[in-house]
Amino acid sequence: MGGYVNGICPDANGSYNTIHHYKYSSLSYEQAKDLDDYYKYDFNGALTGIPGEDMFYYKFNEEEHTNCDFFTSINAHGKDFSVVIKPYITNEDATIRDGANIQNQPGVQKRTRDIVRKGVVSQISIDLSMIKATAGYHFEQSDMDIYTQNYWIQNDGSLLYRGCGLRFLLIQPIIILSMMATVPIRVLFMIMTAGRLLIHHNGLL
Numbered sequence: 001m002g003g004y005v006n007g008i009c010p011d012a013n014g015s016y017n018t019i020h021h022y023k024y025s026s027l028s029y030e031q032a033k034d035l036d037d038y039y040k041y042d043f044n045g046a047l048t049g050i051p052g053e054d055m056f057y058y059k060f061n062e063e064e065h066t067n068c069d070f071f072t073s074i075n076a077h078g079k080d081f082s083v084v085i086k087p088y089i090t091n092e093d094a095t096i097r098d099g100a101n102i103q104n105q106p107g108v109q110k111r112t113r114d115i116v117r118k119g120v121v122s123q124i125s126i127d128l129s130m131i132k133a134t135a136g137y138h139f140e141q142s143d144m145d146i147y148t149q150n151y152w153i154q155n156d157g158s159l160l161y162r163g164c165g166l167r168f169l170l171i172q173p174i175i176i177l178s179m180m181a182t183v184p185i186r187v188l189f190m191i192m193t194a195g196r197l198l199i200h201h202n203g204l205l
Contacts, residue, residue, distance in 0.1 A: 011073040020064040023098075025056070043099075051106035051153040055099030060108045060153070063096040080128055086121040102150045102162055109165065114145040119174075144170040 024042060031038040043058035054060065069090045076083045094113040102109065119140030126133045147167040151159035 009075040009077075011075075012071070014068075014070040016066075016068050018064070018066040021062065022058045023061045023063065025061075047157040049155055049157070051155065054153050054157060055101075055106040055108065057099070057157075060097055060099045064094065066093045067091070080126060082125045084121075084123045088117075088119055088121075090117045091115070099153075102152060105152050107153055107162065108151045108159055110149045110151065112145075112147055112149070116143045117141070138174070140174040142170065142172050142174065144168065 022043070027038055027041060031041065043061050044053065044056050045058060047054050047057055067090070069088070071086065071088045074085045092113060092115040094111075096111040096113075098109050098111075100107060100109045117140055119138065121136070121138045123134065123136040145168075148165035150162040150165045152162055154160055
């Protein structure tokens with residue numbers, strides 16, 4: 001966090017986190033009602049050599065997420081105005097694996113998400129003796145690459161690639177513009193009066 005130097009104050013923040021965990025097996029309604037027997041029910045702890053059972057192997061049901069975010073803020077102040085500029089970039093990488101039936105065979109579906117968002121939020125405010133106005137602008141570029149890959153489970157526990165199931169690719173800009181102004185009542189009265197005089201002078205009333 002920096003202080004103002006010649007009316008300008010920069011600031012920067014960032015965050016990074018990553019998580020890798022194995023999923024918990026879901027319970028059916030009947031199992032959830034009988035927690036005495038199913039409280040520790042979970043995925044299989046070892047491969048069995050039977051693909052129909054190995055789709056419930058815990059290492060075939062896992063996910064990993066990595067998020068990285070960086071934000072900056074630049075504030076500038078003058079006698080009658082202030083400007084704020086906030087550029088940012090965020091990145092998400094995720095890999096999720098689930099045991100599932102793939103093309104009528106026991107398998108694993110792997111989902112990958114690669115999402116990058118870059119943008120800037122800006123605002124300018126003017127505070128004059130008669131008028132106060134604020135205008136804002138938000139631009140964001142989103143790059144999303146989301147896809148799935150399918151695998152069959154072999155008897156030895158290896159995975160045989162069976163192709164890409166779904167792919168979603170998006171590159172899209174987002175633009176938001178906002179503006180607000182406040183004017184004292186006496187100024188509005190002066191503007192309305194001047195407008196009526198101008199209209200009357202031109203014979204429109």
